[in-house]
Amino acid sequence: MSDLRPGPTNPAKVGPWGAVGDPAPSAARASTPARRVDGDENPGQNPVWALVSTALLAGLLWWLMGWVYALAGIVGLLVHEYGHVLAMNRLGMGPARIYIIPFLGGAAKGARGAASEWIGVLVSLAGPAFGLIAAIPFFAVWAVTGDPVWLQGAWFVALINLLNLAPAPPLDGSRALGPVLARVHPLLEKAALLGVGVLIVLWGLERGAYILAVFLALGVFSHLRRGAWRPDTAPLSWTQAGASLGLFLVTGAACAAVGLTAMALYTGDGLAAALTASGRFFGLAS
Ligand SMILES: [Zn+2]
Numbered sequence: 001m002s003d004l005r006p007g008p009t010n011p012a013k014v015g016p017w018g019a020v021g022d023p024a025p026s027a028a029r030a031s032t033p034a035r036r037v038d039g040d041e042n043p044g045q046n047p048v049w050a051l052v053s054t055a056l057l058a059g060l061l062w063w064l065m066g067w068v069y070a071l072a073g074i075v076g077l078l079v080h081e082y083g084h085v086l087a088m089n090r091l092g093m094g095p096a097r098i099y100i101i102p103f104l105g106g107a108a109k110g111a112r113g114a115a116s117e118w119i120g121v122l123v124s125l126a127g128p129a130f131g132l133i134a135a136i137p138f139f140a141v142w143a144v145t146g147d148p149v150w151l152q153g154a155w156f157v158a159l160i161n162l163l164n165l166a167p168a169p170p171l172d173g174s175r176a177l178g179p180v181l182a183r184v185h186p187l188l189e190k191a192a193l194l195g196v197g198v199l200i201v202l203w204g205l206e207r208g209a210y211i212l213a214v215f216l217a218l219g220v221f222s223h224l225r226r227g228a229w230r231p232d233t234a235p236l237s238w239t240q241a242g243a244s245l246g247l248f249l250v251t252g253a254a255c256a257a258v259g260l261t262a263m264a265l266y267t268g269d270g271l272a273a274a275l276t277a278s279g280r281f282f283g284l285a286s
Contacts (some may be wrong), residue, residue, distance in 0.1 A: 045099045053100035060103050060211075065156075072153035076134045076160045077106050083130025084108035087123045091115075104215050113267045116234035117179040121244040124175035135258050142265070151266040158259030161283075165252050168197035170219035176248045183241040194220060203282075236269035 026071030045053075054074060062070035081098040085108050088096035100106045108127070114120035133159040141151035167173040174193050182187035197220035204213030236244060263274035 044097045050098075050100050053102040056102040057100065057105070066152075066259060068149050068153045069156050072156040073140060073160065074135070074139070076131060076157040079134035079157075080127045080131030080161060080164065081106045081108045084123055084127040086130065087126030091119045091123060093119070093123065103211060114233060117236045118234070118244070119239045119248070120233070121179060121236070122174040123174050123239075125247050125251050127172050128164050128255060131161040131164075132158065132254060132258050135262070140263070148226070148266050151262045155259050155262035155266065159256050162252065162255035162259060165248070165255065166196065166200055167193060168200045168216055168220065169193055170217075170222070176251075178243045179236045180244050180248075183236050183238065205245060 057077070058070045062071040064199060077100075078098065085096040085098060088094050088108060090098075092115055096108050096110040098106055098108050112219050112268050114123060135154040137148045138154035142154070144147065163172040164171050165176070167177040169178075173249040174197075178189050178253075180192055181192050201213045201217045202221065204210065204216060246273060260271060260274045260278065264271050264276050267273045267277055
């Protein structure tokens with residue numbers, strides 16, 4: 001997940017978790033053309049709280065799914081968020097930082113908002129695209145040890161990034177596809193994102209993924225409450241809208257390909273079996 005709203009404006013802090021004991025220089029603060037949207041000051045996550053949050057998230061995943069999912073969940077989440085951070089820093093939103101949310105996941109937050117919707121799309125897709133890198137060590141350990149449990153880790157990394165591409169607020173997919181739909185018609189974005197959000201919440205309840213369902217329900221609810229649907233930035237041109245859609249589809253295909261590769265190697269039974277196994281997970285096959 002990425003948060004395109006601006007955080008604090010402090011160029012002296014650079015790390016994704018922020019530097020410690022580094023008071024904001026007021027001159028630098030004043031010289032930065034910060035675009036404050038909601039006015040929340042956010043000095044970066046307290047390192048202790050970040051560790052506690054990470055431990056809580058890992059503990060929950062371990063308890064629910066096993067150790068390899070806990071490991072893949074944390075590594076996958078951090079690499080995913082770091083992808084957002086790299087993009088934010090590169091595209092004028094930095095310095096960005098990672099926040100770990102207990103039991104739920106994480107978010108990357110830049111010091112400034114995206115200067116245009118196009119930048120917002122690129123930052124949103126950077127998480128899932130870069131996040132796939134986290135699958136490499138799991139494939140590598142499987143290749144060395146031959147233990148298929150590591151393929152489950154690689155599969156989970158792909159799944160995390162694929163799920164984040166779901167076009168439901170507050171997931172990355174809604175920030176990547178939303179501006180494209182709004183380019184066609186503002187109401188289309190609203191209707192589509194809320195519709196998909198409701199579907200995913202229902203799917204989460206059906207699958208017993210209650211935490212995911214509550215998380216997404218809160219996201220959908222906050223979007224319903226929010227008055228200004230679109231941030232006040234340069235909208236996508238038609239070319240950028242086409243490029244956004246293309247990048248979204250390519251990123252989604254890459255996530256699916258990594259996940260299906262891991263699943264096919266795990267079942268040892270080819271692509272068809274991998275598709276069936278994945279479909280079973282999503283409740284689409286029995
Ligand atoms: Zn993300």
